[in-house]
Amino acid sequence: xxxxxxxxxxxxxxxxxxxxxxxxxxxxxxxxxxxxxxxxxxxxxxxxxxxxxxxxxxxxxxxxxxxxxxxxxxxxxxxxxxxxxxxxxxxxxxxxxxxxxxxxxxxxxxxxxxxxxxxxxxxxxxxxxxxxxxxxxxxxxxxxxxxxxxxxxxxxxxxxxxxxxxxxxxxxxxxxxxxxxxxxxxxxxxxxxx
Amino acid sequence: xxxxxxxxxxxxxxxxxxxxxxxxxxxxxxxxxxxxxxxxxxxxxxxxxxxxxxxxxxxxxxxxxxxxxxxxxxxxxxxxxxxxxxxxxxxxxxxxxxxxxxxxxxxxxxxxxxxxxxxxxxxxxxxxxxxxxxxxxxxxxxxxxxxxxxxxxxxxxxxxxxxxxxxxxxxxxxxxxxxxxxxxxxxxxxxxxxxx
Numbered sequence: 001x002x003x004x005x006x007x008x009x010x011x012x013x014x015x016x017x018x019x020x021x022x023x024x025x026x027x028x029x030x031x032x033x034x035x036x037x038x039x040x041x042x043x044x045x046x047x048x049x050x051x052x053x054x055x056x057x058x059x060x061x062x063x064x065x066x067x068x069x070x071x072x073x074x075x076x077x078x079x080x081x082x083x084x085x086x087x088x089x090x091x092x093x094x095x096x097x098x099x100x101x102x103x104x105x106x107x108x109x110x111x112x113x114x115x116x117x118x119x120x121x122x123x124x125x126x127x128x129x130x131x132x133x134x135x136x137x138x139x140x141x142x143x144x145x146x147x148x149x150x151x152x153x154x155x156x157x158x159x160x161x162x163x164x165x166x167x168x169x170x171x172x173x174x175x176x177x178x179x180x181x182x183x184x185x186x187x188x189x190x191x192x193x194x
Numbered sequence: 195x196x197x198x199x200x201x202x203x204x205x206x207x208x209x210x211x212x213x214x215x216x217x218x219x220x221x222x223x224x225x226x227x228x229x230x231x232x233x234x235x236x237x238x239x240x241x242x243x244x245x246x247x248x249x250x251x252x253x254x255x256x257x258x259x260x261x262x263x264x265x266x267x268x269x270x271x272x273x274x275x276x277x278x279x280x281x282x283x284x285x286x287x288x289x290x291x292x293x294x295x296x297x298x299x300x301x302x303x304x305x306x307x308x309x310x311x312x313x314x315x316x317x318x319x320x321x322x323x324x325x326x327x328x329x330x331x332x333x334x335x336x337x338x339x340x341x342x343x344x345x346x347x348x349x350x351x352x353x354x355x356x357x358x359x360x361x362x363x364x365x366x367x368x369x370x371x372x373x374x375x376x377x378x379x380x381x382x383x384x385x386x387x388x389x390x
Contacts, residue, residue, distance in 0.1 A: 007208045012262075013351075014201040017230075069203075069262075130349075151324075154206075155347040 001061075003054045004037040006162065009154055010069045018175040027172035029150045031133060032065040034058055034165045041089040041161040048097035056102035058165050063110030066169035077111035078184065079146040081168045082118050083133040085125040087158035095122035098165055108138075111169055115192040116141040125164070128155050133168040139189035144181025145173035196247055197230035199358065201255075202350045203262045211371040221367040223263040224329065224348045225255050226360050234282040234357040241286065245293050248361070252298030255363050260302060265367060267306035271380065272342045272366035273299050274331040277318040280354035288318035291361045299363055303334060311388035312337045323352050329364045335385050340377025341369035 010033070016026045036058075039050050059082075067074055082103060084095035099120050108114030119134035119141075130153035137143035152166035173184065188194060205223045209215055229251075233241055260267050275295040277288030296314035303310050315330040315337075326349045333339035346364045354360045369380070384390050 005209055006211065007206060009204060009206045011202065011204045014203075015199070016201070017197060017199040069205075151349075151351040153349060 002057050003034065006035045006037070007154070007157070009033040010065050012069050013150065015175045021176055023175045027170070027175045028070055029135070029168060029170040030066040030069045031150050031152050031166055031168040032062040032069070033152050033154055034062060035154055035157040036163050036165060038087060038090045038094060038161050038163045040094055041087065048094065051094055051097035052101045055098035056106060058098070059103035059167065060106030060110050062165065062167035063107040063169060066167060067110060070169065070171050072171050074110060074112040076171055077138060077169050078172055079135045079148065079170045080107065080111060080114065080118055080138050081120065081133045081135040082107070083121040083131045083152060083166045085123055085129050085131050085158050085164040087160045087162045088124065088126060089160040090163060092122060092124055094163060098163065107167060111138055113139055113189070115139045115189050117192060125158060127157060127159065128153060129158070131166065133166050135168055135170060137184060139192070140182065140187035141193050142182045143184050143187060144179060145177035145184060148174050195232055196251055198227060198251070199230065200228035200350070200353060202226040202228070203258065204348065205262050208371050213372050216371055220369070220371050221263055221265065222346050222364070223259050223366070224346050224362060224364045225259040225262065226348060226350045226362045227251060227255055228350060228353040229359050229361065231280060231283045231287055231357055231359040233287055234280065241290060245290050248290065248294035249298065252294035253301065256298040256302040259363055259365055263365060263367070267303050268308055269367050270303055270308060270365045271334060271368045272331045272344060273314055273334050274329045274346065274364040275314050275316045276327045276329040276362040278321045278325050278327050278354050278360040279318070280356045280358045281320065281322060282356040283320065283359060285318060285320055287359055292316065295361060295363055299365065308334065309385055310334045311385055313388060321354065323355060324349055327362065329362055331364055331366055333380060335388070336378065336383040337389050338378045339380050339383060340375060341373035341380065344370055
C-alpha cells in the first residue's frame with residue numbers, strides 16, 4: 001500500500017431504543033479509521049500528490065471495511081461522510097489533499113452509486129483528538145432524515161507526524177426522524193441533491 | 195428488566211508501533227451495551243437479582259465481540275471488562291457486571307477449548323455522557339503474563355445518560371506490539387491457579 005498504516009480502528013454504533021421508543025430496525029452507523037504516517041510532515045511540501053494518492057487508496061479500503069462491519073451489501077448503504085485529523089507537524093492542507101481530490105470515487109464504488117457529495121470535516125489535532133464526521137445521504141444531499149454525525153477518535157493518535165483518516169458509512173438515518181423535509185423514498189438520485 | 199438502547203463495537207488492528215512491523219498485527223476489540231439502569235434515581239437495597247437477568251446479554255455480547263474481531267475464539271489471549279454508570283446511578287450498579295460479564299467471556303472461550311483460569315480484570319466508574327474508560331486487559335489463563343498487561347480505551351459517544359449504564363467487554367489477540375520487558379511468558383504458563 002502507498003499509505004503506511006500504523007493502526008486501523010473500526011466501530012459500529014447500533015441504536016435500538018431512543019427516548020423510550022423501540023427503533024426497529026435498529027439504526028447502524030460504522031466508521032473506519034486509519035492512522036497513517038504523514039509523508040509531508042516536518043517541512044513545507046509544495047506538491048501534495050502523494051497524499052492525494054493515499055486518499056484514493058483509503059477511500060476504497062476504509063469504505064469496504066465499513067460495509068463489512070455493517071454486514072450489508074454495498075447497495076444497502078444509505079449515508080456517508082469523511083474526515084481527517086492532521087498531527088501537529090503537518091498542515092491542514094494535508095487533510096484537504098487526502099479527502100478531496102481522489103478519495104470519493106473509490107468510496108462510491110464501495111457503497112455503490114453515491115450521487116451526492118461526501119460531507120467532510122478536518123482539523124489539526126493531537127493524541128485522542130475527536131472529530132465529528134458529518135453524514136449525509138449518499139444519493140441525495142437534501143434527505144433531511146440522514147443529516148447526522150458520528151464521532152471518530154483514536155486514543156493514541158495522531159502523533160505529530162501522523163494523520164487520522166476516517167470514513168463513515170451507515171445503513172440508516174437518525175433513529176426517530178420527524179423534522180420533515182425530503183424523504184429517502186422520494187429521491188430521484190440523479191443530481192446528487194434531491 | 196433488560197432495556198437495551200445501543201450496542202457499540204470497536205475493533206482496533208495495530209500493524210506497527212515504532213520499530214519493524216511485527217509478523218502479525220495485534221487486534222483489540224471492545225463491545226459496549228448501553229442499558230437503561232433500572233435502579234437509577236433512588237436507593238434500591240436488593241439489586242443482586244439483576245445479575246441473573248444480565249447473563250444472556252453477557253453471552254450475546256461475548257459472542258458478538260468474538261465475531262467482530264473475526265479471528266475465532268481460539269486466538270483470543272487477553273480479556274477485561276468494565277462499566278460506566280450514569281449520574282443518576284451508583285457505582286455499586288456497575289459491580290453487577292462482574293459475574294455475568296466475566297463468566298460469559300469464559301464460557302465462550304472455554305467452549306472453543308481456550309482455557310480461562312485467570313480472573314477477568316475490571317474497572318468501573320460513575321460518568322457523564324461520552325465518559326472514557328480505560329479497560330484493563332490481562333492474559334486469559336495466567337494473570338502474571340507480563341506481555342499481555344494492556345489497556346483498551348473506550349468512549350461511547352453520548353452514553354451513559356444519567357439513567358443509563360454502559361457494560362463493556364474487551365478481548366485482544368495477544369502481546370503488546372514489541373513486548374520486551376521480560377517476566378512470565380505465555381509459553382511458560384502452568385495454567386493451574388490462574389496466576390502463573
